[in-house]
Amino acid sequence: MAGNVWAKVDLSPVGVGGEAGGALIDVLQAGEGMLMFLRFEAIYAMLTAAAAREGVEVGDADHRVVDVFASVAREVAVALRVAAGTADRQVNLAVEAAERLPQVARLMRDGVISVAAFGDVVLQTTGVADTDLIAAVDATTAAELREMGGVSRRDAGDTARRAVAELDPDGVRERRELRGKGVHVSHDVDGSDVTITTTPEDAVLIDASVSAVADRVCADDSRSRGVRRHDAAVALLTRGEFACDCGNPDCAATGSAATVAERFASVVVHVVADASTLSGDSDKAGWLDGFGVLDAHHVREIAARGDAITRPLDIAGLADHAAQPGNAYRPTSACDTAMRAVFGSCSEPGCARRAWSCDLDHVCEFNHADNAAGGATCPCNLNPKCRFHHVLKTFASDWVDDQIVDADGAIWTEVTTPTGYTVRSRARNHWLLPDLGLIPCRHGEPVAPGSVDDAAQPDRVRTRTQAKHAYRMRIRSRRRYVQVCAAADWAASIEQDGPPPF
Template identity: 75%
Template sequence: MRMDSMWSKVDLSAVGVGRQSGGALINALQAGEGLLMFLRWQAIYAMLTAAAGESGVALDSVDRRVVDVFASVSREVAIALRVAASTADRQAHLAVEAFERLPQVARLMRDGVISVAAFGEIVLQTTGVEDADMIAAVDATTAADLREFGGVSRKDASDVARRAVAELDPDGLRARREARGKGVTVSTDVDGADVLIATTVQDAAVIDASIDAVADSVCADDTRTRGIRRHDAAVALLTRSEFGCGCGNPECTATAPASVVADRFASVVVHVVADASTLSGESEKAGWLDGFGVLDAHHVREIAARSDAAIRPLDIAGLADRTARAGDPYRPTTACDTAVRAVFGSCSEPGCARPAWRCDLDHVCEFDHARPEAGGATCVCNLNPKCRYHHLCKTFGEGWVDDQIVDANGVIWTEVTAPSGYSVRSRARNQWLLPDLGLVPCRHGEPVARGTVETSTQPERSRTRTQAKHAYRMRIRSQRRFEQACAAAAHHAAFVEDGPPPF
């Protein structure tokens, strides 16, 4: 029997949705998803507690029965949602997390402050916290920080929760990190093989940067995708073979000899930012690894103790005297560059997780090369990291407005406004790590004229989105035809070998 959903008849204008459009409408609908998911988990949690009461057991009791309270409720959830048993179990698990372990964070999802996906990331980061008082403190700390964060992405939510765990339960986080272990696993199947390296986050960052250093050494005529180049570079590094350019030109100078590759490795830098008190052991304040995120204090000290670690103090107070290079006011000083990347941690575009040291530094209010004193300043208040894509979007996008504000408390905020008028304001992600940076006094005046931007040289795609889509479909069709031809050949070979059926 077909039943029409009641939701198709709901008048959403009653909650203001019908009067919105563009990004504001999308944001309102996402907030609605959070509320509906909260109500779903509330209903599942009520089913669990009712079933536990009828069975005379507690939800957290040891129950070895295969068909226990969770199994019974999960089965009904699976039937109602038309999902697999494992998916229903996940929903029951999240319901318990929302109403027993992380109720304050769950209410942020209910109120539209964070998304359903962001809540899932927080659950993942806090799974290892077992003590009831500890998880309550993590819940309260995470919720309080996210409530004042502005626009929250999945990565933001994950980092805030991890920071709470790192500072409130450092011993537990350290034990779980050490228990993970290291190793190399090689698995094969009919079509290929996978190599999995389980290692520390700092070694993974060095490996990643090393592969990039080799893979990006090719000339502009190399026809391989970046992913394939990274694969070939990794294989060359592991097997001690030569990594060559794929342009096909025998006179290409991009193929690097061992000495050049060694020089590239010498330039590989992985950035960790931490408070001096953390390095000295006076505090357990968390640190930050570019490209990964929050590190517990012991992990920071462990990295600092490496023989290849170079420790450089960052003079925040010195930025009051100079933020731009003396001979080139467009370029920030090393201290200013480091401070800006450290306080943002990643691309400043809401939701973008591109590591800060792989981003461009952008003058939010454009620098005026003809009259430097008239345009946007090279200063902490006017600089933020943007990945190359979002930097291009800011430069060439019509109707978009970027802004950066430092409030009276020294908190650095960025604001992005779409052509529709919808705007999102987000706090610098690592303001907790450099709380005094926004209090550094600016020595420049207000901009009176933004610099001019050359918009006639916008880069172009190698092919349109439609062409890329067609190429992908053709590749899939070709693969299917190949598989069908292989299957037909195998069937024919078997028929020839075994002969016709005996009838």
């Protein structure tokens, strides 16, 4: 762009231009973090300067509409050409970076976390009012994030939430109780919305229950998954019937009331917590699959529910019983639970698909012909992957997945792209099961990993281009339909009005 000073800056000393592929993207994201940190510093300097001119402190209570904050926010809005609300958020983030979360902000400056991840940390720590507590949360969150490897937005938010849950458990409990529960129905011109405010565990249970009903249709059902989930939810709330819309009278997917009840019996919500948390001896946080970190009091509330079942997890026993006795490929229930719990979600960097909705993958391929020669069914060689990333890992060329257990027992995954860029990430819930990686392995090194038959790779029904063209055709068809209806309405109105009066 003409007149843009950044077009004249030589960025080669920081790697831009000398890198390619994922490495270049990583450098550019780090640059975004540094520039945003500088923006926040500039905004905060404007705020402090304006406060000094007015003879007030930045944090002083000011009942004027046009206070120091409003004046600075207006200048930010003009400079960025954004709405007033967006500018207010920028000034708020600048204050957070300077006053409440300076250590986490420096991680953004250093490229450890993204700009969006910093925003998620701010969101998770908003309810902490005490100065000493927020300083402790800032230090704890920053120290944890710096040691995690590749950090996603979800990782940053979960880490901050855990720090808040363990350092300010009373505050978390109070805010959770104030939030309350309820059902709100709203209407507008185009439709209606139903919002249910409830606890995380009930929200996850509702989500799983709706999916359990909505996914029991045959391949000929014409509805999208979102529409099916809507229809299933309405049927459940109104005691109606949810059925496949294929129209086939012999469709096996249309179940009876007993079949629906059987589906609900299979819905399970997984909460993992330390025994000391359940006994009340500690305030160590727990983990709810599909939600994330729970404070200790919340964990104990869930454990006290009448429909809760508590099962101890024998970590030490995995040394000799990681795989099922009759099938070396299948992990035991304890091993399966431990690996999903310690990762918390899909192990692919940045993927937030919940662990119990993922496949449990052998990182080094299991050899079905010679079990001892291939990748072992062992905590050192297992991690959860969502179906999409499992397929990519299995069939994509020139990608390398690896898993390492360090001397402290932390489990790390490594993903290397075809361009040679590597992301190393620690299992996100290492804090929850710190002893899992210390379990001794009883197997040898893999000498002949299992082979992959590319013919088994799933195919698309349509290519990406065909799907894009089909989507465009649907849009055009809809527009033509609307135009024809509008023309017909106009013609009908002319005919109804009769001939002109001349």
